[in-house]
Amino acid sequence: MPGARVVVLVSGTGTNLQALLDAAADPGYGAQVVAVGADRDGIEGLARAQRAGLPVFTCRVTDHQEREAWDSALTSACAGFQPDLVVSAGFLKLVGKSFLERFGGRFINTHPSLLPAFPGMNAVRDALAYGVKVTGCTVFMVDEGTDTGPVIAQETVRVSDDDDVAALHERIKVAERALLAGTVGRMAREGWSVDGRKVRIGR
Ligand code: GAR
Numbered sequence: 001m002p003g004a005r006v007v008v009l010v011s012g013t014g015t016n017l018q019a020l021l022d023a024a025a026d027p028g029y030g031a032q033v034v035a036v037g038a039d040r041d042g043i044e045g046l047a048r049a050q051r052a053g054l055p056v057f058t059c060r061v062t063d064h065q066e067r068e069a070w071d072s073a074l075t076s077a078c079a080g081f082q083p084d085l086v087v088s089a090g091f092l093k094l095v096g097k098s099f100l101e102r103f104g105g106r107f108i109n110t111h112p113s114l115l116p117a118f119p120g121m122n123a124v125r126d127a128l129a130y131g132v133k134v135t136g137c138t139v140f141m142v143d144e145g146t147d148t149g150p151v152i153a154q155e156t157v158r159v160s161d162d163d164d165v166a167a168l169h170e171r172i173k174v175a176e177r178a179l180l181a182g183t184v185g186r187m188a189r190e191g192w193s194v195d196g197r198k199v200r201i202g203r
Contacts, residue, residue: 004031004084004188009091010038014045016089016110019177021052023185031188035081037074039093055081061093071096078103087184092121094146105194107142108187110180112172114138114154119147124169133159135168137176139183141199152192152199153183 003024008017017036023029036049037057049056057077064070075098078086088109100107113123115138120126127135136156143149155175159168183201190202 003029005034005082006031006085006087006184006188007035007037007078007081007083008033008049008087008089009078010036010043010045010049010089011040011092012043012045012090014043014048014090015173016177016180017045018048019181020087020089020184021048023181029185029188031085031184034083035078037077039091045090068096068098072098075099075102085184085187087180088142089180095142100142100144104143105141108152108184109140109142109147109149110176111138111140111147112169112176114156115140115147115151124172125165128159128163128165128168135159135172137172137179139180141194150194150197150199152187152201153179155179 006020008020010017020033024032033054035055035057036046037059038046039060041058046056059070059074059077061067061070064073074095079102084106086103086107111123113127114136118126134156136154138151139153140151141149157172157175186201192199192201
């Protein structure tokens with residue numbers, strides 16, 4: 001199967017991974033998932049990858065004495081699959097220096113808010129607590145900060161008066177899956193450039 005080689009990193013249920021796998025089933029998509037990595041075992045994200053017949057790897061922080069050693073091991077594990085793009089799809093770890101040295105500019109993440117609003121682990125809860133009427137999701141280029149990298153694409157989602165965290169997150173994830181799969185496909189087919197905080201898809 002031709003196209004850009006994509007390694008996907010997951011920590012949970014992997015519905016965003018599934019969106020990428022489903023999109024890549026179309027030969028015209030322009031990208032193929034070549035491996036799936038995780039920071040823990042026993043998650044549905046890895047099971048989805050195995051059902052798709054993909055190689056998987058797990059890189060646990062607790063298996064390493066230092067965070068830097070974990071970061072190097074994760075970098076090597078991903079590099080072994082020679083990715084053009086690495087996608088964090090609900091991967092709940094911050095990567096370090098060696099990972100960003102190797103994959104900076106081609107490591108993207110998806111986040112369930114309209115960044116720079118509500119970064120961090122509780123974006124949906126924080127948006128609800130703030131009382132915003134519109135939130136959404138962001139696909140961005142990962143940098144050294146927490147959810148601070150250049151924005152690649154965003155989609156809005158309206159907040160309902162009776163939303164709770166679960167209901168709102170589920171609606172955001174519907175938008176997020178389409179945004180992530182669409183953005184990765186466009187990047188793979190058209191290329192991209194990063195100039196400061198500006199990411200441009202297409203040549
Ligand atoms: C997604 O909503 C993703 O944006 C979020 O975890 C979910 C993973 O869902 N990530 C973060 O909140 C990172 N700060 P999935 O496992 O079903 O793809």
